Amino acid sequence: MADLSCLPSGARASLFSMPSNTASPSGSAVRPFRELLLAMLGICFVVMLVALDQTVVGTALPTVVAELKGFDLYAWVATSYLLTSVITVPIFGRLGDYFGRKPFVIASVIIFSAASVLCGLSDSMLFLVLARGLQGIGGGMLVGTAFACIPDLFPEAKVRLRWQVLMSSSYGIATAFGPSLGGFLTQHWGWRWVFYVNLPFGILSLYFIWRFFPHIRHLASGTKIRLDWPGALLITLALGSLQFLVEALPKHGFSLMVMALLAVCVASFYGLWKWEQHASQPLLPLEMMRDPSLSPLFALALLTGFAMFGMLVYAPLLFQGGFGMSPQHAGLLITPLVTCITVASILNGRLITRIPRPNAMLYIGFICIALSSLGMALMQRTSPLGFMLTVMLIGGLGFGLVLPNLTIFAQQTAAREYMGIATALLQSLRMVGGMLGTAIIGMMVNHMYASGVRQTLEESHGEQWLDAFKNPEILLNQSAQQTLMTQTAQSGHNGLAMLDAARDALVGSIHLGVALAIIAALIAVWMTRRVPLVSFGHAVGAPPPLAE
Numbered sequence: 001m002a003d004l005s006c007l008p009s010g011a012r013a014s015l016f017s018m019p020s021n022t023a024s025p026s027g028s029a030v031r032p033f034r035e036l037l038l039a040m041l042g043i044c045f046v047v048m049l050v051a052l053d054q055t056v057v058g059t060a061l062p063t064v065v066a067e068l069k070g071f072d073l074y075a076w077v078a079t080s081y082l083l084t085s086v087i088t089v090p091i092f093g094r095l096g097d098y099f100g101r102k103p104f105v106i107a108s109v110i111i112f113s114a115a116s117v118l119c120g121l122s123d124s125m126l127f128l129v130l131a132r133g134l135q136g137i138g139g140g141m142l143v144g145t146a147f148a149c150i151p152d153l154f155p156e157a158k159v160r161l162r163w164q165v166l167m168s169s170s171y172g173i174a175t176a177f178g179p180s181l182g183g184f185l186t187q188h189w190g191w192r193w194v195f196y197v198n199l200p201f202g203i204l205s206l207y208f209i210w211r212f213f214p215h216i217r218h219l220a221s222g223t224k225i226r227l228d229w230p231g232a233l234l235i236t237l238a239l240g241s242l243q244f245l246v247e248a249l250p251k252h253g254f255s256l257m258v259m260a261l262l263a264v265c266v267a268s269f270y271g272l273w274k275w276e277q278h279a280s281q282p283l284l285p286l287e288m289m290r291d292p293s294l295s296p297l298f299a300l301a302l303l304t305g306f307a308m309f310g311m312l313v314y315a316p317l318l319f320q321g322g323f324g325m326s327p328q329h330a331g332l333l334i335t336p337l338v339t340c341i342t343v344a345s346i347l348n349g350r351l352i353t354r355i356p357r358p359n360a361m362l363y364i365g366f367i368c369i370a371l372s373s374l375g376m377a378l379m380q381r382t383s384p385l386g387f388m389l390t391v392m393l394i395g396g397l398g399f400g401l402v403l404p405n406l407t408i409f410a411q412q413t414a415a416r417e418y419m420g421i422a423t424a425l426l427q428s429l430r431m432v433g434g435m436l437g438t439a440i441i442g443m444m445v446n447h448m449y450a451s452g453v454r455q456t457l458e459e460s461h462g463e464q465w466l467d468a469f470k471n472p473e474i475l476l477n478q479s480a481q482q483t484l485m486t487q488t489a490q491s492g493h494n495g496l497a498m499l500d501a502a503r504d505a506l507v508g509s510i511h512l513g514v515a516l517a518i519i520a521a522l523i524a525v526w527m528t529r530r531v532p533l534v535s536f537g538h539a540v541g542a543p544p545p546l547a548e
Contacts, residue, residue: 035212039153040163042208044170046105046146049112049201050139051170055178055338056194058312059331060186062320062476067191070125071471075247075442078313080129081136082435083243087236088140089428090283094228101145102213106206108145112138113202120195143427149213150411174201178338183331230275231283238268239432246439288422293413296530300362301406301426303524305433307369307517308399310441311337311376314510315392317445321475322507323381333385337372337392337399344400352408361401362528368398370521377514380507398521406430409534437520441513446471448512452505457498465493469502 057077065071092104115135122128150167185193241264248258276282288294315337319330344365352358372395379388410422453469465488474480481499488495 035214036153036163038208038212039214040166042205042211042213043146043149044167045201045205045208046109046142047167047170048174049109049198049205050142050146051174052178052181052201053112053116053135053139053195053198054312055174055334056182056185056197059179059182059316059327059334060191060194061313062317063186063191063327064128065125066473066476066480068122068125068128069473071473072446073125073129074317075313075438076129077125077132078309078438079243079435080133081139082309082431082438083239084133084136085140085143086239086428086431086435087232088137089144089431090235090425091144091232092141093144093423093425093428094281094283096145101149102209104141104145105149105209105213108138108141109202109205109209110138111135112142113199114138116195116198116202120192122192140428140431143431153214173342179331179334180328181331183326183328186327186331188328228276228279228281228283231272231279234268234272234275235283238265238272239435241265241268243435243439246436246443249443284425288425291413292530293532294410294422296527296532297406297410297413297426298429299527300366300402300524300531301429302433303520303527304369304399304402304406305430305435306437306520307373307433307524308430308437309434310437310514310517310520311373311395313438314441314445314513315376317472318376318379318507318510321472322503322510324475324503333388334392336389337396340393340396341400341403344397345404348401348404352405358405358409358534359528359531361405362531363525365398365401365405366521366524366528368394369402370398370518370525372398373514373517373521377511377518379511381503409531412534413532433520437517441510441516444513444516445506445509448509449502449505452508453502456501456505460493460498460501464491465498469498472502472506475499475503475506 061074061077064077065074092108096104112135115131115138118131119128119135122131150163153163181197182194185191185197241261245258245261245265248255248261272284273286276284276286289298312334315334316327316330319325319333320327325333348361352361355361372391375387375391375394379391406426407423410426413422449472450470454466457463457466457469465484468474468484474484484499485495488498
């Protein structure tokens, strides 16, 4: 690491100037540049830990299913993580406002790293789903606290945006290498290493956060708080029952179990709404949800998560199961998507304070997401490689313009005492959207694939092979395919034609699922007009934080 302390103080001040009223752990008026840099490196390693996990797991997931079986739980590997994250993000976002974020960031890195080891040791899909749920608790703590650390260190908006480029670059480095690294590890070392690779980043994160990050509090140590545990329980019931309802409805119809889940879901959401209106310190401040400046951003975060996770989770399945690519090839194909998120985020940070209407970036971003989703819905096995790469590149550009701006706009708008919970709620709603997108698209993929395969086998009088093709696992397991070829040839059937028909059914079902992402992106374009014009002409007036 270069020693930037050798730079002239004037050069450092002009690049990363701090407002004079910022408190520091030492009690001085301005934190030294070296202290700020090392503290930011700790946050960057935390961000890389989360970003790397998000991208490497998606590439490996089809191979995981092929080895551990249980395709019915394919979506749950992602949604169990998202579900527990959604619950913990607002809790620890609020706790970080009260007690300072440093202890929670440290605890979250430990939990996340330990859960990563458990994921790598999984011997069944159910165990993996449970381990991912534990990992989601650590991930939710990270997202709820780490992202809100930036305005703690840099309350002034323009200074914060300069430093935020460093965090965006870290996120981009991890996401850029994530898909190809996940494909390489899966193909050559085994899928378990996509979880073990989190450990080095966890150790680096712990060192820098423990050693260099200041313990900043916004309330005096004697301030009493009362945690909203009933609100947390109601959030758990509401989102958990909604997840099970989405999974159960296409399988069981309007059965007694489905109706019971629907009743629990409606009652939980209603109870949450009523309780949070009267709670003294609500986990989800409804006045913030009703704020005309913030509520459009929350809605856009929900739609962004729906489209983003729908693409990240099902693009690897499309490339590996539908197009027959290797994990490494699929990872390389997804790399432009995540790399362009970084490039666009850095470009956005350079431009957002210089253009008269920063909101235009949201319009451009959501239009790009809609175009990318449309391109993915049009992909076929015979599509040119250049077309596929362009589709992924446009999607990365769109997400790179949307994701940072939702956070920047919310932090520029929210009051200081709500900075942590506003940032956490934004991330949490993006995860809710991702959970719903993954579950709903997964429901459509399962249903449409099964229907397509059944129809094809009936037309070719191969109904006896329905069990072999009942889910796409056969399309991901080379040894199982060879066994099937032998068996079908002995019975006089064309196994290769059956496999091609099954691949076509999977591709068609994913195309229909991605159509929902197109709709979500177009709704987001329309809703962006409700976001008030954001200006970066002056700093947000905020009291200095308390430092210990």
